Amino acid sequence: MSSAEEIAKAAKAAFEASQLVSSEERVAALYAIKRELEAKKSSILDANREDLQAARLEVDAGRMSESMLKRLDLGKQDKWDSMLQGVLDVAAMPDPTGKVGYATELDDGLELYRVSCPIGVLLVIFESRPEVVVNIATLAIKSGNAAILKGGKESMRTAVLLADAITSGLAKTNLPPTYIQTIQTRDEVSSLLSLDRYIDLVIPRGSNALVKNIQNNTRIPVMGHSDGLCSVFLDESADEQKAVRVVVDSKVDYPSACNAAETLIVHQSLVTTLWPIVAKALISKKVKLLCDQPTYSPLSSILDTETLKTYVQPSTAEDYTTEHLSLTLSIITLPSLATAIQWINSHSSHHTDSIVTENEANASVFCNGVDSAGVFVNASTRFADGFRYGFGTEVGISTGRIHARGPVGLEGLVTYKYKMRSVVSGGHVAGEFGSGGKQFKHKPIETSFVPF
Amino acid sequence: MSSAEEIAKAAKAAFEASQLVSSEERVAALYAIKRELEAKKSSILDANREDLQAARLEVDAGRMSESMLKRLDLGKQDKWDSMLQGVLDVAAMPDPTGKVGYATELDDGLELYRVSCPIGVLLVIFESRPEVVVNIATLAIKSGNAAILKGGKESMRTAVLLADAITSGLAKTNLPPTYIQTIQTRDEVSSLLSLDRYIDLVIPRGSNALVKNIQNNTRIPVMGHSDGLCSVFLDESADEQKAVRVVVDSKVDYPSACNAAETLIVHQSLVTTLWPIVAKALISKKVKLLCDQPTYSPLSSILDTETLKTYVQPSTAEDYTTEHLSLTLSIITLPSLATAIQWINSHSSHHTDSIVTENEANASVFCNGVDSAGVFVNASTRFADGFRYGFGTEVGISTGRIHARGPVGLEGLVTYKYKMRSVVSGGHVAGEFGSGGKQFKHKPIETSFVPF
Numbered sequence: 007m008s009s010a011e012e013i014a015k016a017a018k019a020a021f022e023a024s025q026l027v028s029s030e031e032r033v034a035a036l037y038a039i040k041r042e043l044e045a046k047k048s049s050i051l052d053a054n055r056e057d058l059q060a061a062r063l064e065v066d067a068g069r070m071s072e073s074m075l076k077r078l079d080l081g082k083q084d085k086w087d088s089m090l091q092g093v094l095d096v097a098a099m100p101d102p103t104g105k106v107g108y109a110t111e112l113d114d115g116l117e118l119y120r121v122s123c124p125i126g127v128l129l130v131i132f133e134s135r136p137e138v139v140v141n142i143a144t145l146a147i148k149s150g151n152a153a154i155l156k157g158g159k160e161s162m163r164t165a166v167l168l169a170d171a172i173t174s175g176l177a178k179t180n181l182p183p184t185y186i187q188t189i190q191t192r193d194e195v196s197s198l199l200s201l202d203r204y205i206d207l208v209i210p211r212g213s214n215a216l217v218k219n220i221q222n223n224t225r226i227p228v229m230g231h232s233d234g235l236c237s238v239f240l241d242e243s244a245d246e247q248k249a250v251r252v253v254v255d256s257k258v259d260y261p262s263a264c265n266a267a268e269t270l271i272v273h274q275s276l277v278t279t280l281w282p283i284v285a286k287a288l289i290s291k292k293v294k295l296l297c298d299q300p301t302y303s304p305l306s307s308i309l310d311t312e313t314l315k316t317y318v319q320p321s322t323a324e325d326y327t328t329e330h331l332s333l334t335l336s337i338i339t340l341p342s343l344a345t346a347i348q349w350i351n352s353h354s355s356h357h358t359d360s361i362v363t364e365n366e367a368n369a370s371v372f373c374n375g376v377d378s379a380g381v382f383v384n385a386s387t388r389f390a391d392g393f394r395y396g397f398g399t400e401v402g403i404s405t406g407r408i409h410a411r412g413p414v415g416l417e418g419l420v421t422y423k424y425k426m427r428s429v430v431s432g433g434h435v436a437g438e439f440g441s442g443g444k445q446f447k448h449k450p451i452e453t454s455f456v457p458f
Numbered sequence: 459m460s461s462a463e464e465i466a467k468a469a470k471a472a473f474e475a476s477q478l479v480s481s482e483e484r485v486a487a488l489y490a491i492k493r494e495l496e497a498k499k500s501s502i503l504d505a506n507r508e509d510l511q512a513a514r515l516e517v518d519a520g521r522m523s524e525s526m527l528k529r530l531d532l533g534k535q536d537k538w539d540s541m542l543q544g545v546l547d548v549a550a551m552p553d554p555t556g557k558v559g560y561a562t563e564l565d566d567g568l569e570l571y572r573v574s575c576p577i578g579v580l581l582v583i584f585e586s587r588p589e590v591v592v593n594i595a596t597l598a599i600k601s602g603n604a605a606i607l608k609g610g611k612e613s614m615r616t617a618v619l620l621a622d623a624i625t626s627g628l629a630k631t632n633l634p635p636t637y638i639q640t641i642q643t644r645d646e647v648s649s650l651l652s653l654d655r656y657i658d659l660v661i662p663r664g665s666n667a668l669v670k671n672i673q674n675n676t677r678i679p680v681m682g683h684s685d686g687l688c689s690v691f692l693d694e695s696a697d698e699q700k701a702v703r704v705v706v707d708s709k710v711d712y713p714s715a716c717n718a719a720e721t722l723i724v725h726q727s728l729v730t731t732l733w734p735i736v737a738k739a740l741i742s743k744k745v746k747l748l749c750d751q752p753t754y755s756p757l758s759s760i761l762d763t764e765t766l767k768t769y770v771q772p773s774t775a776e777d778y779t780t781e782h783l784s785l786t787l788s789i790i791t792l793p794s795l796a797t798a799i800q801w802i803n804s805h806s807s808h809h810t811d812s813i814v815t816e817n818e819a820n821a822s823v824f825c826n827g828v829d830s831a832g833v834f835v836n837a838s839t840r841f842a843d844g845f846r847y848g849f850g851t852e853v854g855i856s857t858g859r860i861h862a863r864g865p866v867g868l869e870g871l872v873t874y875k876y877k878m879r880s881v882v883s884g885g886h887v888a889g890e891f892g893s894g895g896k897q898f899k900h901k902p903i904e905t906s907f908v909p910f
Contacts, residue, residue, distance in 0.1 A: 022803050025827050110848050116837060118847060125859055126829065202673075206859060218677060221654075225673030225680075227860040248885035255887035351474050362885065370910050373877045375477050377578065383879035383910065385568060388888035395570060395876070396562050396900035407577060407658060407873045408679040409861040421859045424847070425825045427835035433700035433814065435707035436840035448848035458822050458835065 010197030013154060013187055014204035017127040020182035021152035025124075027180050029101045032147050036097040039147075039175030040090055043140070046171045047086070053163040054080040054136065061160055070160070073262070077135045078161050089137045092399060096144045099398050102416040103150050109451035113444060115430035119456045122420045124150030126206035129198055131220070133212050136161035139168045143186045145401055149419040154205070155188045156195050166190075199224035211402045229409060229418070231402035233329045234264030235355040236387040239271040239346045239372070240280060241363035248384050249280055249362045250287045255386040256360065258291045262331045264403060265358055265380075265390040269326060269336045271346050277339055278304045289317045293333045296321035300339035326353055343368050347375040354378060355405060358390040358412075379404070379412035425456050462649030465606060465639055466656035469579040472634035473604035477576075479632050481553045484599050488549040491599075491627030492542055495592065498623045499538070505615040506532040506588065513612055522612070525714070529587045530613050541589040544851060548596045551850050554868040555602050561903035565896060567882035571908045574872045576602030578658035581650055583672070585664050588613035591620045595638045597853055601871040606657070607640045608647050618642075651676035663854045681861060681870070683854035685781045686716030687807040688839040691723040691798045691824070692732060693815035700836050701732055701814045702739045707838040708812065710743045714783045716855060717810055717832075717842040721778060721788045723798050729791055730756045741769045745785045748773035752791035778805055795820050799827040806830060807857060810842040810864075831856070831864035877908050 024032075043050070061078055064070035080086060108120035128151050132138045139155055146153035157165045169188040176183045189195065198205060199220065208228045210220045217230035238256050240249050256267035272281050277300050285295060285305055295318045297305065305318050325336040340346045350359050358380035361372040373381040380390040390413060392400025397415025404410050410418030428434035438444050476484075495502070513530055516522035532538055560572035580603050584590045591607055598605035609617045621640040628635045641647065650657060651672065660680045662672045669682035690708050692701050708719035724733050729752050737747060737757055747770045749757065757770050777788040792798045802811050810832035813824040825833040832842040842865060844852025849867025856862050862870030880886035890896050 022800070022827070022829060025829065026823060112841070112846060112848070116841075118841075221677030225670060227679060227858065228677075229860075245885075247883070248880075251887050252885050255889050259887070259889045348474070366910060369879065371478060373908075373910065375474070377474060377477065378875065380876045380878065382877075384885035385878050385880040386885075386887045386889075389564070389568075389570075389878060389886070390876070394564060394888070394891070394898060396564070396898065406679065408681075411873050412876050421863050423830065424832045424842070424864050425834075426832065426837050426841060427821065428700075428837040431699070433697075433704050433836035433838075434841070435703050435711070435838045436846070437707050437711045437838075439846070446846060446848065456825075458818060458825065 010189075010194050011201060013189065013194070014127070014198055014201040016184040017152045017154055017187060018204040020185045021124070021127050023182050024150065024152065024185060029103065031180050032150060033097050035147055035176055035179040035181050036093055036144060038178045039143070039172050040093045042171040042175040043090060043093075043168070046167060050164060050167045050171070051081050051086070053167045054078070057136070057161050057163045064160075074134055074160065078164075080136055080164060085137065089140050092141055093144050096148050096399055096416075099148065099416060102148070102420045104455060106454055106456060107422060109453055111449040111451055112446050113434065113439075114447070116428050116434045117426065117451060119425045119451075119453075120422050121425055121456050122422050125419060125421050126151065127204055128153040128419070129156070129195075129205050129208045129226070130154070131156045131195060131208070131210045131212070131216070132158070134158035134160045136164040136168060139165050139188065140172070141399070142401070143172050145399065145416060145419060146186065147181070149416050151419055152185050153187075154198065155186065156190070157188070159190070162190060196223070199226065202226045209401065217405070227409070228406070229404050229414070230406050232405050233355050234266070234357040234403070234405075235269070235327065235329055235353065236265060236267045236358045236360075236390075237269040237271055237350055237354055238267050238360045238362065238387065239350070240273055240276055240284070241343060241361055241365060241368050241372075242273045242275050243364040243368070244273070244276065244280060244362040245364055246280060246283060249284050252360060252362050252384060252386050253284050254287050254291055256388055257288065257293055257335050258333065259386065259388045261333050263388070265387050266331070267335065267360075267387050268328065268330050269338065269353070271349065272301055272337060272339050273346070274300060274339050274341050277301055282308055288335065289313060291333070293317070293335055294319070296325045296334065296336045298338050301337045343371060347372060351377050356407070357403070357405060358382065358387045360385060360387050379407070425458070427458055462646050463653060465641065465646070466579070466650055466653040468636040469604045469606055469639060470656040472637045473576070473579050475634050476602065476604065476637060481555065483632050484602060485549050487599055487628055487631040487633050488545055488596060490630045491595070491624050492545045494623040494627040495542060495545075495620070498619060502616060502619045502623070503533050503538070505619045506530070509588070509613050509615045516612075526586055526612065530616075532588055532616060537589065541592050544593055545596050548600050548851055548868075551600065551868060554600070554872045556907060558906055558908060559874060561905055563901040563903055564898050565886065565891075566899070568880050568886045569878065569903060571877045571903075572874050573877055573908050574874050577871060577873045578603060579656055580605045580871070581608070581647075581657050581660045581678070582606070583608045583647060583660070583662045583664070583668070584610070586610035586612045588616040588620060591617050591640065592624070593851070594853070595624050597851065597868060597871060598638065599633070601868050603871055604637050605639070606650065607638065608642070609640070611642070614642060648675070651678065654678045661853065669857070679861070680858070681856050681866070682858050684857050685807050686718070686809040686855070686857075687721070687779065687781055687805065688717060688719045688810045688842075689721040689723055689802055689806055689812070690719050690839065691802070691811070691813045692725055692728055692736070693795060693813055693817060693820050693824075694725045694727050695816040695820070696725075696728065696732060696814040697816055698732060698735060701736050704812060704814050704836060704838050705736050706739050706743055708840060709740065709745055709787050710785065711838065711840045713785050715840070717839050718783070719787065719812075719839050720780065720782050721790065721805070723801065724753055724789060724791050725798070726752060726791050726793050729753055734760055740787060741765060743785070745769070745787055746771070748777045748786065748788045750790050753789045795823060799824060803829050808859070809855065809857060810834065810839045812837060812839050831859070877910070879910055
């Protein structure tokens with residue numbers, strides 16, 4: 007048996023064994039893990055400094071970006087404390103399992119309950135930030151799933167010790183120590199992707215290319231977290247203050263986030279009125295504007311040559327399908343709400359799109375017509391986030407539309423099963439129902455839990 | 459552009475256009491389709507007779523089974539009327555879209571709603587029964603999804619005319635005529651599987667091999683409907699009457715269904731007491747028993763030689779992973795509830811498993827420990843069915859655990875989107891929240907619909 011198969015098999019066995027462990031015990035495991043992390047703090051931060059030193063060499067050699075190096079640092083500011091607080095926050099959240107979504111009496115004494123339950127074994131693949139090991143392990147344990155985690159090789163020294171702390175914490179509970187496992191190599195990922203018998207869901211968080219590559223190489227369901235090509239549409243009736251505030255915030259609040267806007271769509275009636283005002287506000291925040299001809303022209307006559315040259319340039323077709331992740335915004339002019347909706351549906355990544363409008367009917371048409379996970383009215387695209395939505399924490403923002411869409415909280419890590427029981431003498435058999443026989447009652451049962 | 463790409467692109471365009479069409483209009487389309495089917499009844503049944511004649515030649519040549527030929531027949535008994543009644547039943551069901559699952563006020567005047575909506579474009583691949591074209595088209599239209607349907611080649615003449623009737627019906631409404639399209643060849647399926655830009659979900663209904671083959675060849679999410687390796691476990695405390703009724707019904711009510719039992723697990727304490735009684739009841743229904751040694755022995759001493767020879771034989775390891783789909787049942791003896799749960803988790807297809815027990819604690823452990831879509835107590839596995847569960851109708855029984863699990867009704871054909879609106883002066887921007895700024899309120903909103 008390959009090492010990957012042993013890992014996968016151990017994960018499945020751990021998952022199955024854990025089904026008879028109580029929700030309280032899972033919460034106790036989170037506290038045990040937090041205590042282990044605290045006890046091992048100095049050795050973990052030592053390992054993190056080694057990862058940082060190695061990364062510094064890579065940055066100096068031009069093989070790694072400075073921003074990636076920054077993401078590795080577990081010692082800076084309150085990052086360590088936030089990580090531990092995150093464990094406590096998740097521990098305190100409501101249990102996502104055991105919730106009844108449908109309950110009906112099929113016949114006198116024959117009860118059916120649809121109840122939320124864990125999915126099984128998760129394979130989570132993510133990039134450099136080492137604390138994600140703890141974040142994801144915490145979410146998996148809280149939701150009752152076993153998990154196999156693969157982080158970036160840049161943070162390996164740190165991740166190994168974080169994983170050790172998790173294993174030590176689990177060892178102090180009734181949960182199997184193989185409930186959370188970490189792997190280090192791409193080869194292991196590749197082997198695991200063929201083990202659909204043991205692994206139930208793959209969650210890749212990273213580039214579009216990473217997600218597509220995984221989708222192409224497995225028959226396990228994939229919940230991808232990849233690019234965000236978000237847009238803001240300035241409708242004919244847009245209010246000036248709202249337009250400026252929403253567009254600027256969507257672009258500049260955190261340009262490298264997937265929920266930052268990459269495209270601004272301007273209704274053609276606004277190109278000489280509202281548009282120059284919004285453009286000036288963006289330029290004052292150092293945003294570079296990639297304009298189509300109708301939005302370029304008015305700026306060329308009102309901006310000084312230097313500003314125009316520095317901040318404004320004609321757009322290319324490619325700009326409208328590029329995730330800039332920087333202070334750069336593509337601008338396009340369209341003649342109507344309908345064409346804006348069509349344009350968004352064919353160009354956006356169906357992540358989050360916002361309309362600025364004073365027209366309620368147009369707001370409604372936009373929200374129904376735009377096929378994206380988030381459709382906002384007079385609000386920044388930056389609100390698309392699990393914490394902001396009120397989920398306490400998030401697995402990530404799913405760019406798929408099956409199972410979970412948009413920001414994914416603990417609810418996205420559960421599925422459901424149907425529990426049925428007969429409580430009458432003789433039990434229940436199907437052959438007694440149907441033409442000439444008994445009829446199904448389908449009488450709703452009012453309950454939030456399964457009584458057995 | 460390939461023909462498959464044209465079909466997929468037309469489907470996506472139809473889906474997007476349909477998002478602004480009301481739910482009432484979709485219901486009107488169902489009535490229009492029913493009228494078209496009625497008007498074309500004689501030509502459709504003529505085509506069906508041609509399909510049947512061609513199939514008869516295949517059966518005579520030994521290339522098709524008699525049961526497949528039977529499934530092709532749209533003229534027999536009340537099949538035609540049932541098909542039309544099914545259209546009316548689905549039309550009358552509650553709209554699965556527009557339902558609010560989560561609503562919260564993030565800040566004064568900033569409202570968030572998670573609302574159910576169609577998935578997009580479905581690619582549904584199924585086997586011979588021609589009426590499935592109408593069933594699936596009806597479900598897709600009701601739930602607001604565009605669909606591309608591929609049936610079996612055996613029913614092609616019938617399916618083409620059924621599809622014509624659907625297209626004619628759609629043409630009398632505001633829904634695009636390409637909302638429901640049918641394709642005929644495997645090559646087209648193969649091309650469509652690469653078009654994840656246009657197709658959002660593949661639903662294959664058929665063999666395990668078909669489902670796995672599709673999962674291996676696409677990065678589009680797959681909701682598979684394949685094999686059912688269901689089992690019944692006779693716990694130590696099983697009641698005799700319940701045991702006999704549940705086991706016999708699970709096996710003989712409809713042996714070729716995916717929810718029929720294929721394995722009986724006998725607690726070892728019952729091999730000389732309850733087991734022979736259950737065995738005799740099964741044999742009286744002409745069920746062939748494939749027994750392990752502990753269940754074979756007692757039968758060899760109490761059955762006459764002829765009966766033993768005809769109905770009982772030693773099992774092989776392979777029998778326990780075989781979907782018999784006939785009056786054949788594999789029997790295994792296990793020493794405990796815990797081993798029975800482990801055995802089911804490693805051998806069953808996670809479809810539906812039932813326990814016969816008088817012990818409530820054991821019932822609860824079984825239902826939590828068995829990782830299947832359906833876990834039943836003293837009830838036949840045959841109850842695992844969308845109609846019986848109260849969904850009115852079903853897409854099929856999903857053997858996956860992501861998005862929808864077990865019998866899938868209209869609810870399995872929707873996803874959700876997040877709608878957000880700011881109703882205050884200036885709109886809402888994210889930069890004002892966080893440390894030193896505003897805090898999120900997350901105040902639940904009590905509503906069942908989105909007000910915009």
